Amino acid sequence: MQPYSNTAKTLHWLVAGLIVSQYILAKLSEIAKDNDEILNQLAILANHKSIGITILLLAIVRLVHRLRHTPPPLPQTMPRWQQLASNASHALLYGFLFALPITGWLMSSAKAYSVSWFNLFPLPDLIAPSETWYSLMHDAHHWLGEALLILAVIHVAAALKHHFFDRDTVLKRMSSKLGWWILAGSILLCVVVFGRVLSTNTAPNGPDTSAPSSSTNSINQPAPQATETENTQSTLAAWLIDYPKSYIRFTGDQAGAAFTGEWQQWQATIRFDKDTLAQSRFEVEIDPASADSGDQERDQTIATADFFDATNHPKATFQATEFNTAASGYRTLGTLTMKGINKPLDFVFNVTQEQGTQVLTGSAKIDRLAWNIGTGDWRDTSWVGQDVNVEVRVQTQVESN
CATH class of the missing domain: 2.40.128.110 (Lipid/polyisoprenoid-binding, YceI-like)
Known part of the structure; x- marks a missing residue:
């Protein structure tokens, strides 16, 4: 059995873990919105966007690596139609890895929401604000996400079928302890991020009558009055x-x-x-x-x-x-x-x-x-x-x- 390289395995499982975390964050964002927890929703969406940009960057690295390193061949016992289906599903998965982050980025730009990478540096807007483009990109992002979820389920089911029923080497080529740890760690990280969001937004809602802080506008000086x-x-x-x-x-x-x-x-x-x-x-x-x-x-x-x-x-x-x-x-x-x-x-x-x-x-x-x-x-x-x-x-x- 010829396995994938360690680099390919690491990239595969890292992207898989981040995709799982994206679906969890998207669901948590919906829950926060339904509960009128606006700050929680903003924090979750900020992390969702940052992880999306990370997936886009990793997809580029992964595609370059795949083009420069021929993947191991599929088992000769696999029927021809399954080999074609496997190649087609991989091509679609790569397409989704690019299309989803880009449509999300376009959606934010069209809504005049800037995108930053974990608050470290801002990214440029891809298009000018436009309700038409926002609606198009919002729908595209949603349905691409649904399609990726369906394809991912089929992908996982096929891998398990080959491992437990066909007993061939399809899953073993990509399997690694590091991969499983990355997948579990990504899910755990998502839970930790959400817990941090909740812990940093515990102030009660309602007017705050505390004294305002000083500012660069010299607010402690008496204000001149125009009569x-x-x-x-x-x-x-x-x-x-x-x-x-x-x-x-x-x-x-x-x-x-x-x-x-x-x-x-x-x-x-x-x-x-x-x-x-x-x-x-x-x-x-x-x-x-x-x-x-x-x-x-x-x-x-x-x-x-x-x-x-x-x-x-x-x-x-x-x-x-x-x-x-x-x-x-x-x-x-x-x-x-x-x-x-x-x-x-x-x-x-x-x-x-x-x-x-x-x-x-x-x-x-x-x-x-x-x-x-x-x-x-x-x-x-x-x-x-x-x-x-x-x-x-x-x-x-x-x-x-």
Whole structure:
């Protein structure tokens, strides 16, 4: 009997163990979703994606090894049709090892969910966000998974049939104690991962009224207040904003993967002149429930009481009345109000001229916990990043007097 090489055996059983763990994680994710354990579900899916990428890499290594090392021949006593079926099933298995991770990756990209490898480094999106592509890849990933499960059952049944009934060497060629240990270890690792997920998310649900932590926004300083009197005293005309060419975007971190969204409903009154900074004023209102990050479930969660509580606090506002020059343009320490909490926010920006219009671009870093954005389980910064980066572009023409 000519067995497979030790490398081939190790790769075979390692991939087999990871595939078993993938089905277990997928089922655990469904259970967590049904029980509204969102953080548990996110953690499980993050591991599911990372293992999927690992399987894809191992499949490449395994395919290269198989092409460079001829596998041992099948027993001569095996009927021709069984040999053809064996070769066909192996070809299909290799196809599934590539197709499943790639469709999962495409599905995440289409839903604007970034993919990372065990939170060590992010992977690029394969396609732009698209509900159509998400639906196609979701269905493809699901049915490919079902097909792989059926093929794997047939594969195992055939191997056992050859071992116990035909008593030939088909199973012995790939069998090894190391392989069985790898398979058992993969299942055990999956159980340990799920246990870790449960143990790190034991905080009770509901609002967290503990004091917010300090942040880079100097939240311990008294917040400057913009009053109606101050605003009406400005002699500057308000800018006419071209909203289709303007945006307020945010970038956060979820389970180690970055995501970007945009507020769809907002309005601003901008009075700014670089030569008259004392008369400059910013007033911005944002509808928190209008967040669009490319994922409906996440956007709905953002509006809930655990985050912006949009029902009781339908507006988030930013007001600024004091402006100074900075190395990269201008700077203002305004007041950001979210969920009824007023905190100072440092906003750095620049104003340029583009084809007869004025364009304001700026950014700020927000410590979400300072405004109680993300309470209960959502305060865990290992699953939802503490800092949120906001980028602003306002393209406008100065209103004529």
